[in-house]
Amino acid sequence: MVGCLHPQAGCATTLRVVMALDDRRSIARVIPLLALTTIVACGGDDEAGGGGDEFRAMVERVPASALESEGGGEPTFYFSDMAIRWEQLDLADAGADERLDRSFDLSEVETFTIGPQLFERALQVQLDEARTEVGFTTFDIDREAMVVQPPRSTTVAGVAIGVDARRGRSLRSGVVRRPR
Amino acid sequence: MRDEAVRSDPAWSDDLDEVELDDGDYYTWGDDGTEFDPTRRGPFHGALGRGGQLAVEAGGNEEGSIVTRTIVDDDMQAAIEAGSDGEPTALEEGPLVSLVDGVGEGDVVQAFALFEPLLFDASQIVGPNATENQIEEFEERFEDQEYLDGYLSIMAVELVDGEETRTEIIVSHDDDEAAAANVEPMEMILAEHVTFRENRPVSELFADATVEQRDEAVVVTVPGSGNFRAAFQAMTTRDIFLAR
Numbered sequence: 342m343v344g345c346l347h348p349q350a351g352c353a354t355t356l357r358v359v360m361a362l363d364d365r366r367s368i369a370r371v372i373p374l375l376a377l378t379t380i381v382a383c384g385g386d387d388e389a390g391g392g393g394d395e396f397r398a399m400v401e402r403v404p405a406s407a408l409e410s411e412g413g414g415e416p417t418f419y420f421s422d423m424a425i426r427w428e429q430l431d432l433a434d435a436g437a438d439e440r441l442d443r444s445f446d447l448s449e450v451e452t453f454t455i456g457p458q459l460f461e462r463a464l465q466v467q468l469d470e471a472r473t474e475v476g477f478t479t480f481d482i483d484r485e486a487m488v489v490q491p492p493r494s495t496t497v498a499g500v501a502i503g504v505d506a507r508r509g510r511s512l513r514s515g516v517v518r519r520p521r
Numbered sequence: 522m523r524d525e526a527v528r529s530d531p532a533w534s535d536d537l538d539e540v541e542l543d544d545g546d547y548y549t550w551g552d553d554g555t556e557f558d559p560t561r562r563g564p565f566h567g568a569l570g571r572g573g574q575l576a577v578e579a580g581g582n583e584e585g586s587i588v589t590r591t592i593v594d595d596d597m598q599a600a601i602e603a604g605s606d607g608e609p610t611a612l613e614e615g616p617l618v619s620l621v622d623g624v625g626e627g628d629v630v631q632a633f634a635l636f637e638p639l640l641f642d643a644s645q646i647v648g649p650n651a652t653e654n655q656i657e658e659f660e661e662r663f664e665d666q667e668y669l670d671g672y673l674s675i676m677a678v679e680l681v682d683g684e685e686t687r688t689e690i691i692v693s694h695d696d697d698e699a700a701a702a703n704v705e706p707m708e709m710i711l712a713e714h715v716t717f718r719e720n721r722p723v724s725e726l727f728a729d730a731t732v733e734q735r736d737e738a739v740v741v742t743v744p745g746s747g748n749f750r751a752a753f754q755a756m757t758t759r760d761i762f763l764a765r
Binding site: 406426452464467470474499503 | 523524525526527530531532533555562563564565566567568573575577578579580584585586588589590591592593596597599600602603604608609610611612613614615616617621622623624625626627628629630631632633634635636637665676678679681686746747749750753
């Protein structure tokens with residue numbers, strides 16, 4: 342099992358794979374994995390291009406600058422469409438907790454699924470902690486595109502949970518305005 | 522729910538700021554996302570406890586949202602402005618364009634891309650503790666293997682098209698001529714190579730694979746499921762599709 346989505350089984354092996362990928366560049370290369378850039382899109386041989394609309398739509402949200410090589414290293418790109426996977430397991434309408442319970446079954450439809458990496462793989466089973474941090478979990482992610490170039494990363498993800506209303510601008514640290 | 526969570530997270534809310542741009546807003550924790558604080562670890566902030574940035578906007582499916590996560594502020598601003606003047610997207614410019622254009626019909630389930638040619642490195646395959654003699658012996662053993670001419674980048678994708686699943690390995694080149702020159706070597710690799718690490722015939726690993734040129738890309742198509750894993754491993758271990 343290499344990089345299986347199931348966090349309990351896959352976290353260590355996935356890390357080993359990623360480290361092997363970049364073993365020439367020291368362990369510092371692993372750090373960016375923890376913060377990814379995710380994008381998804383799809384197409385075909387039609388005018389819109391191959392891979393499907395969803396895949397292409399996600400790639401379109403990734404800035405080209407994220408793929409510029411920097412410091413002698415080259416970026417790595419990952420994409421996962423979990424909406425398709427969950428559909429294959431009849432879990433399209435399931436919640437995050439049920440998907441976590443059934444995540445071992447992913448191997449029934451394909452021996453290897455990269456899976457979303459916006460949340461650190463080793464901690465993806467911590468659904469309550471993820472909800473405390475940002476209000477959603479890795480099992481709420483429909484699709485994700487990510488560009489990793491340590492120590493940087495950019496991840497774009499389509500999430501099945503909508504945007505909530507903001508509570509105003511009363512951040513403890515205040516609003517920062519930093520036009521580019 | 523998300524905004525409430527971000528603002529009330531006991532570990533990180535003290536460091537929370539919000540940045541407003543013309544094209545969108547985002548949350549940011551601390552000045553430098555590459556710094557870390559393991560005492561504030563979590564699934565989102567990671568085992569190292571890193572701040573960074575988070576943007577959330579409506580989109581995706583009907584009731585969903587699009588989330589962008591970065592570690593460096595400039596990357597978030599680029600992501601928010603992607604598609605506007607002066608900030609092209611990865612679908613418009615850069616090394617992913619020709620790879621995406623080379624993908625065939627169907628929906629991508631997963632993809633993995635490297636933006637440099639895979640180069641033969643005996644020392645990496647044999648292992649860090651190998652002697653020079655062992656490395657030389659290994660290099661001699663595989664000196665007759667076929668190699669691809671230099672290419673730009675490589676991507677493996679798993680596609681579903683109706684009831685069918687297949688894996689495509691897309692290898693992009695400078696131009697059509699460079700791609701055409703790699704079609705025959707690719708066919709040789711699929712027909713006659715053995716993997717460097719396991720000495721396994723590639724024809725067995727990628728059974729019934731076919732090769733075709735799509736503009737500046739050479740595309741290997743492997744029908745059936747289970748092949749994306751083999752392609753992923755071949756790329757991460759530099760075991761197949763090597764260039765000289």
